[in-house]
Amino acid sequence: MYPNIHNAGYWQMPRRINAKKHQKAFKQTNSHKDKKVANVKPYPIPDLEGQLAKEFEKKIRESPTEIRKKVLCEASAVFSRTKMRK
Amino acid sequence: MPPTKFVPDDFSIKKLDEKTDLAGFDCTESDDLGLNEFIHKEALDYQREHMGVTYLFYNEDKIAGYITVAMGSISVKMTKLRIDVFGDKIRYPAVLLGRLSVQNGLRRRAVGKCMVYWCIGLAKRLSEEIGIRFVVLVTKDESRIKFYKECGFEESAIHQDRDMKMMYFQLF
Numbered sequence: 001m002y003p004n005i006h007n008a009g010y011w012q013m014p015r016r017i018n019a020k021k022h023q024k025a026f027k028q029t030n031s032h033k034d035k036k037v038a039n040v041k042p043y044p045i046p047d048l049e050g051q052l053a054k055e056f057e058k059k060i061r062e063s064p065t066e067i068r069k070k071v072l073c074e075a076s077a078v079f080s081r082t083k084m085r086k
Numbered sequence: 087m088p089p090t091k092f093v094p095d096d097f098s099i100k101k102l103d104e105k106t107d108l109a110g111f112d113c114t115e116s117d118d119l120g121l122n123e124f125i126h127k128e129a130l131d132y133q134r135e136h137m138g139v140t141y142l143f144y145n146e147d148k149i150a151g152y153i154t155v156a157m158g159s160i161s162v163k164m165t166k167l168r169i170d171v172f173g174d175k176i177r178y179p180a181v182l183l184g185r186l187s188v189q190n191g192l193r194r195r196a197v198g199k200c201m202v203y204w205c206i207g208l209a210k211r212l213s214e215e216i217g218i219r220f221v222v223l224v225t226k227d228e229s230r231i232k233f234y235k236e237c238g239f240e241e242s243a244i245h246q247d248r249d250m251k252m253m254y255f256q257l258f
Contacts, residue, residue, distance in 0.1 A: 049251020068256060071203070071238035072210065077095040078200060085144055086100035 091196040099204070102129055102140035110166065111149040113187040118227070119208060121187035123154055129185075138184050143201055151188040151197045154207055158182030160254055162223045164242040165204040167219070180220035180254070181209040201236045210257055 048056050100106070125140070129152075138156040159177040162168070167178070170236045183205050188197045199248050200217040209221045223239070225231060227250050231241060234253050242252040 029234035068238055071206065071255070072257070076205040076210055077207075078203040079211060080095045082200075082204055083098045085100040 089195055091103060092145065092150070092192075092200060093196075094204070096145050097143045097197075097200060100142050100144060102133055102152070104130065105145060108149070108209075112190050113151075115190045115193065117187070119185075119225075124185055125155075125187065127239055128153060140185070143197065143204075145192070145197075149189060150184070150192050151201055153183060153201045154185035156182045156184050157210070158222050160220050160242075160252070161244075164244050165254055165256065166240070178216045178219040179219055180222040181205070181212065182191055183221060183223040186223075195210060198233065202234070204257055206238075206255060206257070213257060221245065221257065222232075223253050224250045225253060226250050236246070244250050 098113055108126055111125065112122060113125070120201055129138075130142045132154065133140060138154040140152055143151045143153075158180045160180050161177050162172075162174040166175070167176065183202070186198060186201055186205075188201075209218050212218055216230045221232065223241075224247075225234065231251060231253065235241070237255070239253040239255045241255060
């Protein structure tokens with residue numbers, strides 16, 4: 001029997017029995033999920049791992065950057081200062 | 087001596103209507119997007135059909151430039167903003183800066199910047215009444231992209247068209 005999505009638990013049985021026989025820790029693998037498409041991010045992510053990657057994620061999710069805040073402030077001023085023509 | 091830059095106080099704004107005299111307005115210089123033809127031939131139709139409203143920026147009695155705005159939206163995947171509650175199946179509501187052009191002789195004098203800022207200010211004001219999260223636009227050409235980046239816009243990582251680049255400004 002070949003492993004597929006329908007017999008994911010069943011085909012691991014021999015491995016489970018083998019592990020028991022040889023007193024080894026049985027580590028279940030979810031091979032049927034391995035083919036899942038990688039979660040592709042729409043924005044470029046630098047080659048970071050672990051904590052650095054988390055920090056980068058947090059940074060890019062942060063709401064208004066300084067530039068944006070400045071632009072927003074100026075934009076509001078421009079909008080209120082500009083007169084409508086009669 | 088470089089020409090003086092305009093400031094917001096130099097402009098007064100008027101919504102395009104049938105009586106507007108566009109005879110003196112010409113923005114044909116490096117006009118590969120057909121913006122001169124749009125203002126002279128199509129803008130009024132867009133307005134009649136409620137597809138876009140055109141605002142003219144007057145410096146004294148001459149038209150210095152115009153912008154056309156409409157409502158739009160942007161796919162979550164095109165932006166860096168993720169709101170966990172909504173996931174990525176939705177689209178963010180946005181104001182679309184559809185057209186922007188400046189009179190030939192007045193380029194590089196901050197007319198465009200004033201108009202973009204005015205549009206962002208408009209979007210911010212409107213966001214008190216309706217849901218708006220972004221100001222978006224579609225453009226091409228590196229110089230235009232650079233200009234919008236200077237105005238605080240970001241380039242989307244995903245583009246539907248190879249030539250046309252989507253850019254967005256996140257209001258909140």
